[in-house]
Amino acid sequence: MPFFRVLLEGNGLRIDSADEAPPIAGFFTTRIVWAKAPESAERAAINVVAQEWRTEPYASQPGANSLALVASECEPVGFIRGLVDRPSGFTFFSAET
Known part of the structure; x- marks a missing residue:
């Protein structure tokens, strides 16, 4: 089985920011999986x-229960890169992007 790099988009969050910035509405993240x-x-x-979003610290965030995930891109990667x-991590965006 090959490894694939998958770019995901998550929508449905409602996380307020600590400053005057608009609330966080979603994120992009990449994962490598074997399939x-x-x-x-x-x-x-x-x-x-x-x-990941069913566990803390994410599960307690507003909108975590209604999070919708969609694969935006999927491409094969080599064996060594896959290993x-x-x-990890997330790049968050606001509703006003």
């Missing part, structure tokens, strides 16, 4: 991120 085909890689990446490259 037989792009479709199963997308499902696997969505499951990984959905599980060593472990992207």
Whole structure:
């Protein structure tokens, strides 16, 4: 089975910012998963991120229960990159982007 890099978009959040910035509405994140085909890689990446958002500190954030995840891009990556490259984290965006 090959590795795939999957770019996900998460929408449905309502996280207020500490300053005058608009509230956070969603995020982008990338995950690398091992799967037989792009479709199963997308499902696997969505499951990984959905599980992250079911645990703290994410689960207590406004909108975490209504988070909608969609795969924006999916591409195969090499074996070595699949083993060593472990992207994590999130790039958040506001509703006013």
